[in-house]
Amino acid sequence: MSDTDYPSQLQSAALDDPLYYLRNMDTVVAWVSSHHGDLLTADENRRLTDFLALPEAARALLTRLVMRSGELFRSDRLHYPELPEPEHVALSALVGEGWLDAEPELSLDDLFRLFTLPELRPAFADRVAEAGGSPARVSKRQLRELVAGASVESGPVEQWLGDGAGQVVRVRDMALFDRVRLMFFGNLRQSWTDFVLVELGLQRFESVPFTPASRAFHQRADVDTYLLMHQCREQLDEGVPPAEVWQQVPPPTENPWLSSRRDRLLLELGRQAERAGDRELALQALAASGHREARLKHLRLLERMKRHDTAWHMATEWQQGELSDAEAQGLHRILKRLAPKVGQPRPALAEPPAIRERTLTLPPGAPMPVELVVQSHLHTEQAPVFYVENTLINGLFGLLCWPVIFEPIPGAFFHPFHTGPVDLTREDFVSRRRAGFERCFEQLHDGRYRQVILDRFHVKQELANPFVAWPVLSEALLALAMDCIPAAHLEAMFRRLLDNIREHRSGFPDLIRFEPGAPDPAARYEMIEVKGPGDRLQDHQRRWLHFFARHGMPASVCYLRWKEDTV
Incomplete structure (x- = not known):
């Protein structure tokens, strides 16, 4: 296989297409055949080619069965009115092409899972009578216990229930479809419905080269x-x-x-x-x-x-x-x-720096979140206040480091529909990209970062990024933040974020107040965590506030109290 880039743009089906799930399954099979064909056996590759060549109704029905739980299905329970041909025609094609086994061996557990009590009672009436019971009154659990010891281990449905039993079919290639699912998703935790039944067109994804x-x-x-x-x-x-x-x-x-x-x-x-x-x-x-x-x-x-x-x-x-x-x-x-x-002195833990606190006492007003109450009270034209919580610093980081986040490192991306790298919260996420992050941080040192972030805000607009919450960010907010937050402060926050992305992506203060006219460049912003009556700091919030205090970054906790509470 050459190192030529594979095409990374695929089309996802719209949900108004009755067979949209089939269109998406076709996409999965074609993608895996194209990108991972060398990891499949000749027989597996042939089977996937055969799948794509099946009549549309047969392919759609097989997709439905693969998406469901288990491998055994009753043909009389398959009702999919969107199929372009009747279910029995599609079933016949799948049996004829070897995708379904029309006479599978059923265990007793299989039988009791597939058939109802009224369907099972006649077949085992003699056994119930021998045990002194009444077939009309026995429960399904009791029937299962009665026949367990006297029945064969497995057999076709006719052997269990007689010639009048409905047809049962078994999907023969489920292991192949599981292998395909793994190579497409990169895990087996996600089910087919995570892709096949999702309207992927609702999001736009970064184009990542696949080699x-x-x-x-x-x-x-x-x-x-x-x-x-x-x-x-x-x-x-x-x-x-x-x-x-x-x-x-x-x-x-x-x-x-x-x-x-x-x-x-x-x-x-x-x-x-x-x-x-x-x-x-x-x-x-x-x-x-x-x-x-x-x-x-x-x-x-x-x-x-x-x-x-x-x-x-x-x-x-x-x-x-x-x-x-x-x-x-x-x-x-x-x-x-x-x-x-062990006879050693207890290690001393440096006392964390004090967290700045203030109490704001206001008369009760219209019901609204306490964060918005404090924002409204503190906001002025000269010192605007924004409710940003975890979105602003994460967003600045995501825009600055966009190329590194979407670098096609092995195991980071499996298909074109990822919102971010799948190894984002794993231990080696940063170590495998260390040089790239350092190159991004160099832009904080020489001043290029500002234009890079603003340009990327426009070029990447609405593309999914695990750090960027587009509805909250605006060019004006980003520009004001970069006017007021020193580059050294941004770098310190970004580096802490990378220390443990899973833990440190959250816990940022609720509000940020900007004061562009302040004479001290390091005091032109303040991050403010808001706590209403009865609320207290969580551990991840406290750790960020200690970090800000250690690094001399302006941050505080504002405890909101209502006037009647102070009487």
Whole structure:
């Protein structure tokens, strides 16, 4: 396969098309065939080609079945009036082309799931009578228990219910469609309905170049590894003992994207092993996981197992690296508890700087959110106030760093309909793009950032970006913000945002007040968190306010009180 860019623009169907779900499924199959055909076997590629060649009604019916749960379906329960031909014609075509098995083997569980109690009673009336029961009064659960021991393990529906039973069909290629779904979405968490039944035209997406080098899956074995990890996770969710699942976890891989998925699997396996009382396995799984949450859990488990020396050594070593605020807080608490148990002095935690506070007492007015009450009270022509919460700083960051956010790094994008990179909140998101972010921050140093942000605001208008909330931003607001917020302050906030995107994208103060005429350039804005009666700061809000205080950035908390509350 060459490194030639694949076309990245696909058309999504409108919901007023009765067969829009088929149009979108055709898009998925064609995309995977084009972009990942080398990761499919010759037979799989042929089957996908055959799918696209099916009559429209047959293709639409098969799409409907693939979207539903399970592989077994009753033909008399398939009613899709939008099909261009009757259901029985489409069924016949699918059976003839080998997409459906018209005589599948049914287990007793399959039978009781597919058929109703009135349909089942006649077939097992003798068995009920032998047990001394009345077929007319037995419940479905009771019937299932009565016939369990006397029935064969599996057989066609006629063997169970006789010649008058309705037809049951089984989709034969569900594993292939699951593989296609994985290579299109990049996960098996999303169902077909997340794409096939969505009006994608309601959003506009950034055009990201797709090349063989930017794919998450570089070889078929990568897809197989993912499928195996997914199977492990499903088993954990179904209650299979963690020790059994541990034996099936694939070995470490050189694929960074797959390594991240494996880390998350091991984190969950460690959690469940500890709950099951298998602490040694939990330690193994958590130690093998590179997930950032695994480290604190590993230390806490060592602490509970009274392996204090080992925990202390690991914690003090980890303390030397880069930590998010939440990690630093959790680590300090562990070290504080461990210190007396290993004969060490308790570590001192620097007192966080004081948060500026004010209380605003106003008479009750028209019912409205407290943020808007304070905004209205503080707003003046010389010092306008905007309700921005998490949107302004995130938006400035998203516009400045747009090319880096949408860089086609392996495992970041799987199809043209992503609102942002799928690895956005994973541990290595920043490290894999470090150089690009530094180039963006250089524009803050030399002044280019202002024009870059404003130009991008116009050029990228309404394109989906996980940091940009278009309805809230305007050119005037962005220009005023850059007039009043020093570039050094923006850089400090952007760098903290990158320390832990999952945690730090939220928690910004509700309001921002600008004062362009202030003589001190560092005092031409103020961020204001608003708290009404009975409300208090949340941890992520408090951490941002401590950050602002440490860096000398103007921010405060405004406690709103009503006049009758002060009597």
